[in-house]
Amino acid sequence: MIDELARAESAVASCADAAAWALSEQELIAALDATHRLQQRLAAVQLAAVRELDGRGTAVAQGASSTTVWLRHRLRLDVAAARRLVSLAASVDVAPPAVREALAGGAVSVEQARVIADAAATVSASAGAEVADKAVGVLVEWAAQFDPSLLRRMGTRILDHVAPDLADAAAAAALAAEAARATRDRHVTISEQAGGRLRLSGILDAEAAALLRAAIDPLSAPAGPDDVRCAGQRRHDALADVCRLALRTGELPESGGDPAQIVVTTSYDGLTRQLSAGALDIGLRLTPDTVRRLACDATVLPAVLGGAGQVLDVGRQRRLVTGALRRALVLRDGGCVFPGCDRPPRWCVAHHIHHWADGGPTSLDNAVLLCGHHHRHVHRGGWTVRLGDDDHPEFVPPAWLDPDQIPRRNHYHRRT
DSSP, X not given: OHHHHHHHXXXXXXXXXXXXXXXXXXXXXXXXXXXXXXXXHHHHHHHHHHHHHHHHTHHHHTTOSSHHHHHHHHHTOXXXXXXXXXXXXXXXXXXXXXXXXXXXXTSSOHHHHHHHHHHHHHHHHHHOHHHHHHHHHHHHHHTTXXXXXXXXXXXXXXXXXXXXXXXXXXXXXXXXHHXXXXXXXXXXXXXXXXXXXXXXXXXXXXXXXXXXXXXXXXXXXXXXXXXXXXXXXXXXXXXHHHHHHHHHHSOSOOBTTBOSOEEEEEEHHHXXXXXXXXXXXXXXXXXXXXXXXXXXXXXXXEEEEOTTSOEEEEOOGGGSOOXXXXXXXXXXXXXXXXXXXXXXXXXXXEEESSXXXXXXXXXXXXXXXXXXXXXXXXXXXXXXXEEOTTSOEEEEOOTTTOTTOOOBOOOSSOOO
8 A cells, every 4th residue: 555655646746746837728627626536535545544543542552642632743733623534534434335435436525425424324323224325325426416515414314215214203313313412512612812802612502593693693784885894793793782682681680699780990080081991890901982882881880980999980870871761762763873774772772972971961862872883883983973953863974984074864763
């Protein structure tokens, strides 16, 4: 085997030195197909070697804690790639021989081989080895037409083709097994990053995934033609909006005897002069702009300290737009009043036109409803918010957007 691999390596090296520009389009396509087949055949050889080394305990004998760790060092892979290699080698090793033969013959890709091996294991458990062999034959044929994700989807109903009489019972068993696996694997990890940021990762089961999508998908759409956020940023902001809504309901469990809330600590003078940063009660730091924006949010209780650190005000509930005042605000605005936004009232916070930190009163004449995105947008500056002659909100755009600075209004919400 070593001699054959050496000759193959030499042949590949000579191909790498050839000039691709000299080939015709058809020759380039043929070269692409040939390299793909060769890549899969080499993968079959590599997986066989990995599986044999793993079985012999070579990694542990050479001082590594596992084959994954040994491969990471030996092949200079990251941990995830090394783990996938070991897992795939094991999966293909226990699969019917036809899977390994298809991979070695270049008929399927590595990922297709994994899909077929997984399907074969499921079928074998529910219908026996003979039916699993039939399923592998069908899936290998389909692999010539379908990519791994489509092949996996079709593999979930493979018994409809090879053993129709067993399909319904097997599908029910597979669904139950998947539900049990989802319950076991569900988790969310929150890791602190530099600068007070958090990294989220995890796996949601089907129910939680449906709930999350139902909650954030409507909020993840672009807010208008001037929304320059990418899809990931819109989903981030939507998740934050969902959390704000949950905090506003007042139905979350208490934490340490107090309602669930955010406490921001800052100096009063610094807040009013727009100079002071703030600190959350969990130790994270906030910029002055963020502190001032949060001071408008009815879901946030600011803890304002004097120069000597004495508590001047915690909560200051009377400044918050709640109760009858919020109901009046909802009746007047109908939702986010930023031009072009259709967000409903339940997704909005009350924004002080004349900032509370600057001495602005909490009154119907000094408040407008804004969704989370446009609340941040307005606090970044450039737009002027005011009430028109008819006491309805209007927005004066910045000069760079409209040199004439003609006031704009939201026409989505019915006015009362």
